[in-house]
Amino acid sequence: MNHSFENEGLCAVPAIEYRNVYKRFDRTDGKSLRVRRGRKGEDKIKKQGENSFANAEASAGALKEESGFFAVNKLSAEIRDGELITILGSSGCGKTTLLKMTNRLYEPDGGSILLFGEDIQKQDPVQLRRKMGYVIQQAGLFPHMTVEDNISVIPRLLRWEPARCRDRVTELLALVGLEPEQYRNRYPSQLSGGQQQRIGLARALATKPRVMLLDEPFGAVDAITRLNLQNELLRIHRETGGTFLFVTHDIHEAFRLGNRVMIMNGGKLLQMDTPETIVRKPADPFVETLIRSAMDQERFWNSSITFARESDK
Numbered sequence: 001m002n003h004s005f006e007n008e009g010l011c012a013v014p015a016i017e018y019r020n021v022y023k024r025f026d027r028t029d030g031k032s033l034r035v036r037r038g039r040k041g042e043d044k045i046k047k048q049g050e051n052s053f054a055n056a057e058a059s060a061g062a063l064k065e066e067s068g069f070f071a072v073n074k075l076s077a078e079i080r081d082g083e084l085i086t087i088l089g090s091s092g093c094g095k096t097t098l099l100k101m102t103n104r105l106y107e108p109d110g111g112s113i114l115l116f117g118e119d120i121q122k123q124d125p126v127q128l129r130r131k132m133g134y135v136i137q138q139a140g141l142f143p144h145m146t147v148e149d150n151i152s153v154i155p156r157l158l159r160w161e162p163a164r165c166r167d168r169v170t171e172l173l174a175l176v177g178l179e180p181e182q183y184r185n186r187y188p189s190q191l192s193g194g195q196q197q198r199i200g201l202a203r204a205l206a207t208k209p210r211v212m213l214l215d216e217p218f219g220a221v222d223a224i225t226r227l228n229l230q231n232e233l234l235r236i237h238r239e240t241g242g243t244f245l246f247v248t249h250d251i252h253e254a255f256r257l258g259n260r261v262m263i264m265n266g267g268k269l270l271q272m273d274t275p276e277t278i279v280r281k282p283a284d285p286f287v288e289t290l291i292r293s294a295m296d297q298e299r300f301w302n303s304s305i306t307f308a309r310e311s312d313k
């Protein structure tokens with residue numbers, strides 16, 4: 001069975017390129033920022049909160065209260081065709097915003113995003129999204145549709161023949177590790193959380209998109225199911241050869257899955273490298289702390305196990 005994506009071999013142009021991308025949102029926590037027009041016509045900015053931004057359109061001569069912050073702050077990165085990139089950062093650091101700008105669910109306020117060398121801003125958002133699979137934490141399945149109908153939503157929209165839809169569902173269920181005949185007629189409520197995530201993954205893979213965006217897809221499943229799903233994802237990535245962008249706040253998951261890891265904090269990209277290099281040469285104090293806390297955890301488990309063995313004697 002050939003699961004490979006629509007591309008013929010790997011492409012030399014980056015699959016995704018972020019160039020100085022930023023996105024700002026209004027603050028809801030009451031912190032604000034003053035923007036004052038200076039003598040030379042430049043905005044003088046008085047920061048009152050971290051991550052604040054200057055409103056470029058602040059009217060001349062006016063003293064203006066602005067409230068807002070960068071959810072993603074001048075981020076630049078290149079993702080090569082066929083990579084499995086993990087995006088790691090704590091809650092609220094801008095991971096989802098970055099992903100949603102990639103498929104134009106959000107529009108950036110500045111910078112550009114290129115998909116295989118083409119500015120996504122110049123592409124029709126619906127067409128763009130068809131080229132990208134998108135998986136979210138709660139799988140987002142339609143509760144009134146069977147597994148088969150959920151998986152074949154896009155193929156049916158694209159008016160594939162019923163037999164072709166059916167064959168693709170069979171292929172996909174096998175690909176995500178579910179017995180096709182046992183599962184195709186079930187409803188989402190008749191599945192476990194882990195199985196629902198598998199269906200969400202299958203649905204996103206249905207039309208063999210070259211790029212997959214995965215936003216904490218395994219965030220809500222238990223540790224053992226999660227480990228299984230991670231292994232399945234690595235296999236699916238190998239078998240399909242697509243470019244995967246996988247968001248997580250779990251350092252173990254990020255370092256286990258990614259051939260490179262993007263570490264974000266406060267909307268900024270702190271480091272993007274292979275797991276080995278990040279561990280060996282953290283580029284930033286925040287990254288260093290992150291690595292050290294993961295190692296401390298590891299030490300805790302190792303010492304607990306030693307302790308348990310000692311007490312067995």
Ligand SMILES: Nc1ncnc2c1ncn2[C@@H]1O[C@H](COP(=O)(O)OP(=O)(O)O)[C@@H](O)[C@H]1O
Pocket residue numbers: 025026071089090091092093094095096097098
């Ligand atoms: N639609 C929105 N309107 C206002 N603020 C938003 C919106 N979406 C996200 N944010 C804010 O932007 C920041 C980054 O959010 P998000 O990208 O969802 O973070 P993450 O996915 O890393 O947890 C957070 O402070 C969040 O509250």
Ligand SMILES: [Mg+2]
Pocket residue numbers: 095096097215
């Ligand atoms: Mg998020």
